[in-house]
Amino acid sequence: MSDSAAFRSDGWGARARIGLITPHNDVVPESEFHALATEGISVHAARVPLGWTSGPEPPLIGLDAVRAFAEPPHVDSAAEMLATMPLDAIAYGFTSSSYLLGPDGDARLKSRLEIMTGEIPVAIPCLAVVKALRALGVTTLALVNPPWFPADLSEHGADYFRKSGIEVMYAASATGLAKDPLSVQPERLYEWVRKHTPRATESIFLGGGGLRSIGVIEALEEALALPVLTANQVVFWQALRLAGVEECLDGYGRIFEHPLPA
CATH class of the missing domain: 3.40.50.1860 (Rossmann fold)
Incomplete structure (x- = not known):
């Protein structure tokens, strides 16, 4: 050879x-x-x-x-x-x-x-989010969870970050999207997050390892001028x-x- x-x-x-x-x-x-x-x-x-x-x-x-x-x-x-x-x-x-x-x-x-x-x-993951927010220099967060998370689980998530010294501006599951993880389409997720993210937040976290989300990070960061984290x-x-x-x-x-x- x-x-x-x-x-x-x-x-x-x-x-x-x-x-x-x-x-x-x-x-x-x-x-x-x-x-x-x-x-x-x-x-x-x-x-x-x-x-x-x-x-x-x-x-x-x-x-x-x-x-x-x-x-x-x-x-x-x-x-x-x-x-x-x-x-x-x-x-x-x-x-x-x-x-x-x-x-x-x-x-x-x-x-x-x-x-x-x-x-x-x-x-x-959530310990990594806290470190990431410190690295980014931000202290407020909008929390978006998968549609298969019940409301009380999303509230537990908001409480997690409050206990970590982060102000949670918004916390909800993405109701209206498919509840089956295999059926979640990035385009729908992108539009949902754009519509529901409050202007006052400094960052977004898309929770849930089963939520197909990394493909929308760059588009959301450009559209909202905010750092976007996913699980x-x-x-x-x-x-x-x-x-x-x-x-x-x-x-x-x-x-x-x-x-x-x-």
């Missing part, structure tokens, strides 16, 4: 390997992570049972199922198994349990999972930074221009 032979990418994570803990029936976090991963960054997922089944006419997600996802043993086992690989960081791809746990409970979840992973750091984007940002990758990803939000705050 010639010394000048060209080789195709084989997906090897030469720059960073990111683990992902995701619900067993959710394709969105993994899909969006792969879209965000640039050359030399690989994504490795472990699935955890979630007691909620989506479909053409799904019920709203139940709070008991949300709580159970974050409890031992399944999520701990997933973290432990991911840690058998040479990963640089692990992302917890489930937002709604944070809303119920609160900031202190999230910190305990992070510590518990990091016992299972040893030296591999774990990024939690998968922001936890991927933190995981990248924990892995030592300071790259700015074009088209997926202003947050990628920033390092993790001290």
Whole structure:
């Protein structure tokens, strides 16, 4: 073979390997992570049972199922198994349990999972949002959740950020959009957020790892002149930074221009 032979990418994570803990029936976090991963960054997922089944006419997600996802043993086992690989960081791809746990409970979840992973750091979505808002230098937030989140779960989410020192200008589920995650269209989400975002807010967070949303970030930032965070984007940002990758990803939000705050 010639010394000048060209080789195709084989997906090897030469720059960073990111683990992902995701619900067993959710394709969105993994899909969006792969879209965000640039050359030399690989994504490795472990699935955890979630007691909620989506479909053409799904019920709203139940709070008991949300709580159970974050409890031992399944999520701990997933973290432990991911840690058998040479990963640089692990992302917890489930937002709604944070809303119920609160900031202190999230910190305990992070510590518990990091016992299972040893030296591999774990990024939690809502903790990542708080860090991202600090990095962006903003203190107010509009919170938009998936249409399958009940109103009380959205209120728990607003309370989470208030406890973190963030003023929540708006918090609601995107009612009117499809309740089946596979049926959410980015165009409809974009129009819904444009219509409902209050002018007074300094930032937007689109909660829910199962909400297909990273494709609308750039368009919303341009239309509203605000930084936009989404569950998968922001936890991927933190995981990248924990892995030592300071790259700015074009088209997926202003947050990628920033390092993790001290």
